[in-house]
Amino acid sequence: MTNLIEIKGVTHAYKTPLGPLPVLNNLNIAVPEGEFCAVVGPSGCGKSTLTRLIAGLMKPDRGEVWLHGELVKGPRKTVGMAFQNPVLLEWRSILQNVILPLEIVAPSMSKADRVARAEELLALVGLEGFEDKRPSALSGGMRQRASLCRAIVHKPDVLIMDEPFGALDAFTREDLWQTMHELRKKEPFTCVLITHDLRESVYLGDQVIVLSGRPATTQYVLDVDYPGSREIDGLYTPECTEMLHTLRDQIRIAQGRVQEEAA
Template sequence: MNLQQDEQVQPGRGASVMEPTHGEKLHPAPPNRPASPASIPPALDVVDVHASFRERRSKLPVLNGLSLTVEQGEFVAIVGPSGCGKSTLFHIIGGLLKPEEGQVLMNGHDVTGQRGKISYMPQQPALFPWRTIEDNVLLAGEVASSAPPRAEALAEARKWLSSVGLAGFEQAYPHMLSGGMQQRAAFLRALLSPQELMLLDEPFSALDALTRSDMQRWLLDIWEQNRRSVLFITHNIEEALLLADRVYVLSNRPATVLHEVHVPFDRPRREEITEESAFLERKRQIAQWMREEQQKARLS
């Protein structure tokens, strides 16, 4: 499959959408997950967001009219150059920062600048060392205003701890677990949060290659079971294509969406697709876009 084809501009977004040649169409939603009806708003809609930081007397633009969506039950990945503003975008979605312009909508409601609307998993597990794994997993529910009774939450947590391979470690402390096991506990904490939208900020970047591959397979299996709406930041193009339904490619800072890639591979998805020609063509195309952005940064 040759991806050096004409690109269609998505109305109102300004980003090119990768389309295949030879008459093949990539669906707006993955083949095994129909697109949400028009009456159902997206889980997340970031609309024309602008943001900048003050640097002494100067202004450092970070986001430049960035727009993206995550449909209900969709897994969306973001890739882009280092320092382009991906983490700033997450801070805005989570309500920690307020954009200079633009809106953040969740389920059709304006939540710009509001906190407590998302579940979040950072690059590091960020488990409290004085709490057991069980208590760390329960933390998200404890701080939520709509938390279930502890007995009910504990039963749910224990069921999931068993299903993710952490049975027998409920009373262990974080330092007693491997890096991959800590990441599983951190992901489970986010998964059991009452907020439907999950933001995952490079959750596997600190892991070695083998553990990272194991965690990718694990995440695919867990996500297939619950189909939460996910926005996932990664620098790894293969990881983005393996996990996501769509991939947004961001520009250098100030970031905007350069390209939107629909990932057409069936679910449940397995690691073997990374060796298929269609997968490799998309990987090469995104890598080329990233190299072009790096070259622009060096010349600027």
């Protein structure tokens, strides 16, 4: 299987009034086509910075990011992004919000085709019947579902998600994990998911990368061997409990480094 995302020796520091702040240090990540890579690590270690580099919104000081065999030099239409806050436009209906990227990246697509594509996705995530509602008429979980549809409506190769379910309650979050899993079966994107939720990383990830404290490097890679098909109940099996313990231990090690730096 070829790697759709390759992060090779990426090192980056922000310029600050107090001097350079090293954030990423010789980071290497490879994500095969169609796979889901979950990234966990201490707060402030550089995870969101990593998403901006993959999306081409900034360039690393050293190293390279490759997507689909091409060196990333700037933002690309083949990338979709979803964040903790759904950021839907209140003056547009849910359907119009989902269609928005198509208006920008596929101006020649007919209006009927755009609507059909958006309706197909909204039905997939359980929002059939809510197409004409305004964002404020939906619950937080429903808004995040709509935001996911908008992120993938233009069929991106790569979906980057930065704590997309972080603001949701535990039960809604589990529903969204299952929705995400269903979307994956139908839509062929390769995904990088930043999360603070270890259960989420094991449920959705094919691999989980634990980043060290800042400046972040790859501290540990867990190849997820999820028991059975991806049912939520699988999270309560001894196999998953063991993976969660391993990740918990690795996060503690990573946090230790952050505390040492701060001391």
